[in-house]
Amino acid sequence: MMKLMETTTDTIESLLPELEAIYKDLHQHPELSMQEVRTASIAADYVEKLGYDVTRNVGGTGVVAMLRNGEGPTVMLRADMDALPMVEATGLPYASTVRSKDEEGVDVGVAHSCGHDMHVTWLMGVTHLMAAHRDAWRGTLMAVFQPGEEVARGARSMIDDGMARRFPKPDVILGQHVMVGEAGTVGHRSGAILSAGDSLKVKLFGRGSHGSQPQTSIDPVIMAASTTLRLQTIVSREISPRDSAVLTIGALQAGTKENIIPDDATLKLNIRTFDEDVREYMLGAVRRICCAECVASNAPREPEFTTLSSYPLTINDVETSERVRKAFESHFDERAYEAAPAAASEDFSVFGREWAVPYAFWFVGGTDPDTFRKAVKEKKLNEIPSNHSPKFAPVLDPTLRTGLEAMLCAAGEWLDPRDASV
Ligand code: ZN
Ligand code: ZN
Numbered sequence: 001m002m003k004l005m006e007t008t009t010d011t012i013e014s015l016l017p018e019l020e021a022i023y024k025d026l027h028q029h030p031e032l033s034m035q036e037v038r039t040a041s042i043a044a045d046y047v048e049k050l051g052y053d054v055t056r057n058v059g060g061t062g063v064v065a066m067l068r069n070g071e072g073p074t075v076m077l078r079a080d081m082d083a084l085p086m087v088e089a090t091g092l093p094y095a096s097t098v099r100s101k102d103e104e105g106v107d108v109g110v111a112h113s114c115g116h117d118m119h120v121t122w123l124m125g126v127t128h129l130m131a132a133h134r135d136a137w138r139g140t141l142m143a144v145f146q147p148g149e150e151v152a153r154g155a156r157s158m159i160d161d162g163m164a165r166r167f168p169k170p171d172v173i174l175g176q177h178v179m180v181g182e183a184g185t186v187g188h189r190s191g192a193i194l195s196a197g198d199s200l201k202v203k204l205f206g207r208g209s210h211g212s213q214p215q216t217s218i219d220p221v222i223m224a225a226s227t228t229l230r231l232q233t234i235v236s237r238e239i240s241p242r243d244s245a246v247l248t249i250g251a252l253q254a255g256t257k258e259n260i261i262p263d264d265a266t267l268k269l270n271i272r273t274f275d276e277d278v279r280e281y282m283l284g285a286v287r288r289i290c291c292a293e294c295v296a297s298n299a300p301r302e303p304e305f306t307t308l309s310s311y312p313l314t315i316n317d318v319e320t321s322e323r324v325r326k327a328f329e330s331h332f333d334e335r336a337y338e339a340a341p342a343a344a345s346e347d348f349s350v351f352g353r354e355w356a357v358p359y360a361f362w363f364v365g366g367t368d369p370d371t372f373r374k375a376v377k378e379k380k381l382n383e384i385p386s387n388h389s390p391k392f393a394p395v396l397d398p399t400l401r402t403g404l405e406a407m408l409c410a411a412g413e414w415l416d417p418r419d420a421s422v
Contacts, residue, residue: 003136003137004137004411004412005331005405005408007135011129011132012401012404012405015128015129016400019121020396020400022042022046022124023118025042026117026120026121027092027094027117028098029096029098030083030084030110030117031081031083032082032085032102032108032110033147033149033151034060034061034103034147034148034151034153034154034157035061035082035100037061039061039145040061040062040081040147041056043081043120043124044145046124047063047065047143048065050067051067052065052127053065053067053068054066055166058163058166059147059158059159059160059163060148060154060157062144062145062146062161064158064167066141066167066168067141067143068140069130069140069141072417073140073170074140074142074169074171075174075415076142076144076174077141077411078146078174078351079122079143080119080149081120081147082116082148082149082150082151082154083110083114084110084112084113084114084150084388085102086108086111086113086388087109087390088113088390089391090391090393096109096110096112098110111390113388114149114150114392115177115179115387118394118400122176122403123145126407127141129408130408130411136417137411137412137415137416137417138415139414141415144158146158152309152310152347155347159354164355169357170357171357172357172358172359172360173352173357174359174360174407174410175348176364176403176407177361177362177387178364178387178394178403179387180367180385180387181363181364181366181367181372182373183366183395184369184398184402185337185364185365185402186336186337186365187336187339187362187365188360189338189339189340189341191315191316191318192275192314193315193316193339193342193362194342194345194346194361195273195342195344196274196276196279196313197270197272197309197310197345198271198273198279198309199268200271200286200305200307201268201308202227202266202286203264203266204220204224204266204294204299205299206219206223206261206263207261207300208261208263210261211259214261218298218300219261219297220262220297220299221254221261221262221265222297223265223294224252226293226296227267227289227293230293231249231286234282234285238281238285239278243273243274243275245278246271247270247282247286248270249267249269250269250270251267251268252265252266252267253265269286272343273313275313276313279313287305290303311346311347315349316359316361317352317359319358320358320360321360324360324362324410325338328362328410331409332406342363344387346361349361365402366395367394367395
């Protein structure tokens with residue numbers, strides 16, 4: 001076992017009540033993307049008291065905290081801080097009842113239904129343990145609390161605020177996410193672990209008219225209907241069965257009344273891919289089909305494409321994830337498993353991509369073990385509330401401890417004084 005884990009085991013136990021209180025407080029006070037003012041200041045104040053060199057307001061509410069502890073590699077650990085615009089329905093005593101205004105000024109419920117409150121708590125716990133046990137490691141720890149993951153803007157805005165210029169380049173970047181999975185387990189993977197996610201809005205232009213006079217119109221409803229069906233042929237007819245992709249049209253809007261042919265129609269679609277070439281192909285095919293359907297309808301102008309969000313692929317570096325796997329297997333034994341890639345997306349990899357730094361991301365189970373095992377046995381895993389469900393909330397024991405140990409254990413791979421190689 002690594003020195004860092006050996007030394008911190010007792011402290012973890014005594015730190016858990018404090019972390020549980022922090023978690024419940026964050027859970028009850030969720031903040032929307034790019035508005036994480038309270039969360040960021042709690043994290044920043046906490047690490048500052050521990051002796052970290054803290055920079056606030058990086059790319060909005062982002063926090064970068066550095067702890068230099070002699071010669072050695074620099075390890076960046078990242079936690080995202082934002083919550084979602086939804087009403088929590090977990091029924092937990094510490095459930096959120098917060099309401100807030102989103103960017104359009106709409107009043108919405110706010111809930112930590114993706115578990116980012118757990119991520120913040122884990123990272124705060126790690127900063128505490130690393131500060132308390134400086135004798136057990138060498139190098140520099142860089143703790144990053146990131147805003148706006150749910151809108152795919154936070155990592156980008158920290159980079160755009162000069163992150164790479166203002167802070168030393170890390171040797172490795174590590175991150176983790178609480179997911180549906182048996183609490184106490186960690187899922188690692190080499191290569192693609194999360195899909196790319198691209199959301200587009202496509203506006204199709206026709207010519208409005210009276211419903212009784214279709215010959216004077218160019219009907220955008222027909223155009224949108226035809227486009228919707230044809231777009232579904234990209235995955236089924238154009239992508240190899242060896243590759244995988246998802247294309248969902250989640251919104252289709254046109255018109256106001258049965259006897260008015262509207263001027264235009266809007267589609268909103270979401271694409272998930274696990275390969276950069278497949279991603280580019282899909283994006284190109286969407287454009288091609290939308291434009292061709294407009295030509296087929298004799299549309300007065302080309303469709304208008306707006307990118308709503310774009311999440312890059314999360315492709316774990318092979319060598320880095322191999323080290324993480326070894327560390328997990330030696331600490332967690334059979335509780336460490338190889339995860340399948342998830343069709344979920346993250347902006348975590350933006351840091352590694354922009355900085356050209358290898359990275360690894362992994363999953364930490366947050367589902368009550370009995371509930372999870374029962375669901376596996378009955379083949380009802382899809383009935384467990386997943387991230388973004390109003391009923392999603394991890395069980396605190398042993399999820400809190402597991403994420404803490406996972407991060408320490410992985411960071412120790414680079415920072416252990418007995419194994420200080422990069
Ligand atoms: Zn999420
Ligand atoms: Zn998330």
